[in-house]
Amino acid sequence: MSRGVRLVGLGIVKGLIETARNFIGSYRDPRRLVTVEYPEVRLPPVERARTFPMLVYDGADPEAGLRCVACKICEKECPPQCIYIEADRDARGRVLKRPRVFDVDCSVCMGCQICAEVCPFDAIKMNTEYELAVADRFGGLLLRKSQLVRSTEYHRTVHPQEAVEIDAQVAQARARAEAKARAGGGG
Numbered sequence: 001m002s003r004g005v006r007l008v009g010l011g012i013v014k015g016l017i018e019t020a021r022n023f024i025g026s027y028r029d030p031r032r033l034v035t036v037e038y039p040e041v042r043l044p045p046v047e048r049a050r051t052f053p054m055l056v057y058d059g060a061d062p063e064a065g066l067r068c069v070a071c072k073i074c075e076k077e078c079p080p081q082c083i084y085i086e087a088d089r090d091a092r093g094r095v096l097k098r099p100r101v102f103d104v105d106c107s108v109c110m111g112c113q114i115c116a117e118v119c120p121f122d123a124i125k126m127n128t129e130y131e132l133a134v135a136d137r138f139g140g141l142l143l144r145k146s147q148l149v150r151s152t153e154y155h156r157t158v159h160p161q162e163a164v165e166i167d168a169q170v171a172q173a174r175a176r177a178e179a180k181a182r183a184g185g186g187g
């Protein structure tokens with residue numbers, strides 16, 4: 001028997017031994033199972049998971065706490081152009097730093113995360129929710145602002161490492177802005 005044939009035979013035997021080890025081991029150690037019985041069983045979310053965007057707000061009020069200032073950078077940078085934003089206005093028609101309309105068409109969104117990366121205010125982040133099937137593909141996947149908002153607590157549950165870092169930066173920026181405002185008011 002040639003050396004090549006012997007090596008192939010040895011490889012097959014090693015593969016069968018490994019398969020048998022996993023097959024028998026899966027009855028004793030659940031970590032050896034390569035599938036989970038979804039939807040009864042769900043894998044815990046991982047830090048790097050992402051599906052579609054969400055809008056993060058601080059505090060308890062999704063409107064008052066929204067980080068988004070309607071600068072529209074994400075809208076411009078989104079490759080498939082699936083974000084639509086209209087800034088809010090006051091009674092005199094002046095533009096306010098908050099969105100009145102913020103839509104994401106998830107039937108077009110490719111989950112690239114560019115919107116989250118370009119946002120200077122850490123207002124848009126990637127959600128990890130994936131059970132979004134709808135009967136109406138066009139209307140059902142057009143998510144409005146009220147459907148996109150998520151609290152900072154939620155952000156911490158789905159992306160704990162990212163959220164800790166960003167919450168600290170947001171708190172620092174807010175403290176600086178408040179100190180500047182106080183200094184301006186005093187002068």
Ligand code: SF4
Nearest residue numbers: 068069071072074119
């Ligand atoms: S999510 Fe960020 S980049 Fe997009 S409009 Fe709001 S503040 Fe600007």
Ligand code: SF4
Nearest residue numbers: 078109110112113115
């Ligand atoms: S994830 Fe990508 S495709 Fe989806 S809204 Fe953001 S920039 Fe656009």
